[in-house]
Amino acid sequence: MNIDVTPLPGIGVCKDFPLAEARRRIGVIEHRDGTVDLVVSRAGDAETKTSIPLSSTEIGVLAGLLGAPQVVQKKADSLGVDDLSTRQFAIDRGSPFDGRPLRDTAMRTRTKASVVAVVRAGEVTPSPGTDFIFVAGDLVVVVGTGKGLEAAGKLLDAG
Numbered sequence: 001m002n003i004d005v006t007p008l009p010g011i012g013v014c015k016d017f018p019l020a021e022a023r024r025r026i027g028v029i030e031h032r033d034g035t036v037d038l039v040v041s042r043a044g045d046a047e048t049k050t051s052i053p054l055s056s057t058e059i060g061v062l063a064g065l066l067g068a069p070q071v072v073q074k075k076a077d078s079l080g081v082d083d084l085s086t087r088q089f090a091i092d093r094g095s096p097f098d099g100r101p102l103r104d105t106a107m108r109t110r111t112k113a114s115v116v117a118v119v120r121a122g123e124v125t126p127s128p129g130t131d132f133i134f135v136a137g138d139l140v141v142v143v144g145t146g147k148g149l150e151a152a153g154k155l156l157d158a159g
Helices: 056-066 107-111 146-158
Strands: 004-008 012-019 024-031 036-042 045-054 085-090 114-120 123-126 139-144
Touching: 004 139, 012 036, 024 045, 045 056, 085 146, 107 114, 107 146, 139 146
Parallel strands: none
Antiparallel strands: 004 012, 012 024, 024 036, 036 045, 085 139, 114 123, 114 139
16 A cells, blocks of 8 residues: 655645545644644545644554554655645635635645645644634645646635
């Protein structure tokens, strides 16, 4: 089984794989600062992930329980990583998404781009779930192709 490795610019890297029987994805986010989050998607919705921060002790215990995994990293050119970039979009006061949850954007479905983090008052929320409520002043970090990022900007601006 291959593990998908997705760069999260400014954050780190997400490594995950599908659980066929459960219709979910499971993996980790390795942050640039060395911290690690366990991530599990909602059944039938790979975009919605719950992120659980793990201490180094918890990582060791979990690794011991699971055994040594084999990671198969796809080549950057086969992933199209060179085509991916990130952009930040502000949620302005009066924005159509001010006070509304991420799910209302249907970002991934409508733009083929993904929200990877939200910066609010200097605090970063990595991999926000669909229940995350936007407020004016938020900076939404989106990753995707140029075309996807353009569509994401229009979506967040116009609603």
